[in-house]
Amino acid sequence: MLNLDYSFLNWAVVQSFVAKGFWFSVQLTVVAMVGGILLGTLLAMMRLSSHKWLSVPAALYVDTLRSIPLVMVILWFFLLIPKLLGPLGGQMSAFITFTLFEACYYSEIMRAGIQSVSRGQVHAGYALGMTYGQSMRLVVLPQAFRNMLPVLLTQTIILFQDTSLVYAVGEYDLLKGFEVAGKNFNRPVETYLVAAVVYFVICFGLSRLVRELQKKIAIIR
Amino acid sequence: MSWDWQFYCNDTATQEAVAGCFGPGGKEQTYLQWMLSAWGWTLEVSVAALLLALVIGSLIGIIRTAPNRWLAGFGEAWTELFRNIPLLVQVFLWYYVLPEFVPALKNPAVKTALVICALGFFTSARIGEQVKAGILTLPRGQRYAGQALGMTLPQTYRYVLLPMAYRIVIPPLTSESMNIVKNSAVAFAVSIPELAQFAQQASEETSHFEEIFIPVTLLYFISAFAINRVAKFIEARVRIPGTVGAK
Numbered sequence: 001m002l003n004l005d006y007s008f009l010n011w012a013v014v015q016s017f018v019a020k021g022f023w024f025s026v027q028l029t030v031v032a033m034v035g036g037i038l039l040g041t042l043l044a045m046m047r048l049s050s051h052k053w054l055s056v057p058a059a060l061y062v063d064t065l066r067s068i069p070l071v072m073v074i075l076w077f078f079l080l081i082p083k084l085l086g087p088l089g090g091q092m093s094a095f096i097t098f099t100l101f102e103a104c105y106y107s108e109i110m111r112a113g114i115q116s117v118s119r120g121q122v123h124a125g126y127a128l129g130m131t132y133g134q135s136m137r138l139v140v141l142p143q144a145f146r147n148m149l150p151v152l153l154t155q156t157i158i159l160f161q162d163t164s165l166v167y168a169v170g171e172y173d174l175l176k177g178f179e180v181a182g183k184n185f186n187r188p189v190e191t192y193l194v195a196a197v198v199y200f201v202i203c204f205g206l207s208r209l210v211r212e213l214q215k216k217i218a219i220i221r
Numbered sequence: 222m223s224w225d226w227q228f229y230c231n232d233t234a235t236q237e238a239v240a241g242c243f244g245p246g247g248k249e250q251t252y253l254q255w256m257l258s259a260w261g262w263t264l265e266v267s268v269a270a271l272l273l274a275l276v277i278g279s280l281i282g283i284i285r286t287a288p289n290r291w292l293a294g295f296g297e298a299w300t301e302l303f304r305n306i307p308l309l310v311q312v313f314l315w316y317y318v319l320p321e322f323v324p325a326l327k328n329p330a331v332k333t334a335l336v337i338c339a340l341g342f343f344t345s346a347r348i349g350e351q352v353k354a355g356i357l358t359l360p361r362g363q364r365y366a367g368q369a370l371g372m373t374l375p376q377t378y379r380y381v382l383l384p385m386a387y388r389i390v391i392p393p394l395t396s397e398s399m400n401i402v403k404n405s406a407v408a409f410a411v412s413i414p415e416l417a418q419f420a421q422q423a424s425e426e427t428s429h430f431e432e433i434f435i436p437v438t439l440l441y442f443i444s445a446f447a448i449n450r451v452a453k454f455i456e457a458r459v460r461i462p463g464t465v466g467a468k
Binding site for chain 2: 067157162168175188189193195196
């Protein structure tokens with residue numbers, strides 16, 4: 001029968017196996033979040049543009065990447081990045097892949113956010129003599145961003161979970177850290193369980209924080 | 222860039238061309254056969270997981286709206302549990318960890334079923350959320366009307382609430398169903414011979430990366446699109462009379 005033994009999991013083991021992976025997962029999440037939101041906002045603005053040459057490529061890019069499994073996207077990018085940009089190393093490739101992929105999801109959120117700002121606000125901006133850029137930057141985007149902040153952060157929690165898929169190309173992330181530790185001490189069952197608990201605590205904790213934030217920042221109308 | 226598609230007719234073991242592109246089957250198969258069987262695996266895992274997710278997700282969605290704190294709390298806990306652990310980790314839990322607790326699951330015959338459960342339970346949390354939202358969008362009066370007519374609570378759900386709620390949530394259920402096809406790719410990690418695993422293995426064996434990734438990506442597109450069409454067909458057939466979308 002079953003005898004679970006967690007005694008091998010001391011601080012030294014965590015430091016030497018897990019910490020490195022955790023740090024990479026966090027880096028990947030933050031880079032892909034910042035880059036993804038910036039690129040996603042740009043894509044959303046392109047998609048909402050009345051110029052076909054802007055909206056069609058943006059829609060095509062977003063819809064295509066969103067309908068491919070992330071595992072396949074990772075395999076594709078790890079094949080194409082070295083061919084197009086030269087050898088960048090696995091970590092850099094992961095940063096690029098996740099930024100470009102998550103931008104699609106963030107762009108759909110930002111598109112909804114921009115569309116949620118009432119038309120009168122844009123007209124008011126124009127009436128004050130603002131250019132398109134100014135009314136976007138000073139009137140529309142701050143409100144869109146504020147309205148969508150909880151959704152953007154929820155997407156970031158999903159992104160953090162998705163980073164475990166770098167497994168497909170063997171990058172050393174949080175999950176991999178636990179796996180390697182488990183293999184070393186021949187305790188894979190325990191380490192998978194601990195990994196699940198760690199991911200759960202992080203994601204559940206963050207989702208609670210997002211919920212609190214949501215209550216705080218809701219615009220009172 | 223020069224592509225070579227000839228290798229699809231090669232035997233996967235001997236790398237020699239097979240006349241007619243189809244070997245006798247079993248171990249003696251061509252890459253084309255391997256890819257088609259991988260597609261079959263993807264579809265099988267996706268559809269089975271989808272059915273499982275719909276059944277469990279509906280139950281979870283219903284009990285989260287039930288007037289019983291324990292049931293609602295259980296539904297809540299279920300949702301949080303399966304939503305806050307990455308799918309890949311959940312697959313490992315089902316595949317490697319659970320059989321240690323339940324030795325009967327060590328049988329290789331149930332390995333696929335374990336992955337289907339992983340994918341199905343993961344998705345059930347999301348579907349439960351949507352079913353709950355669907356039930357909650359209905360005016361409270363509908364529930365009261367059912368009970369005023371002397372229906373029991375299960376009858377109210379069966380004849381009044383659910384027939385409306387399901388039809389309201391078909392669009393989000395459709396995208397969740399398409400997600401399940403995409404998420405099934407995670408099964409590669411436990412060596413289920415589905416498309417992503419084929420893509421990885423076969424491309425390394427043959428070094429024909431683009432020639433393998435392109436059809437695999439297209440097959441994922443086609444599979445998700447097929448589910449989308451079926452869902453749209455159902456959506457059109459069961460549209461609620463008198464709403465904006467109805468004929």
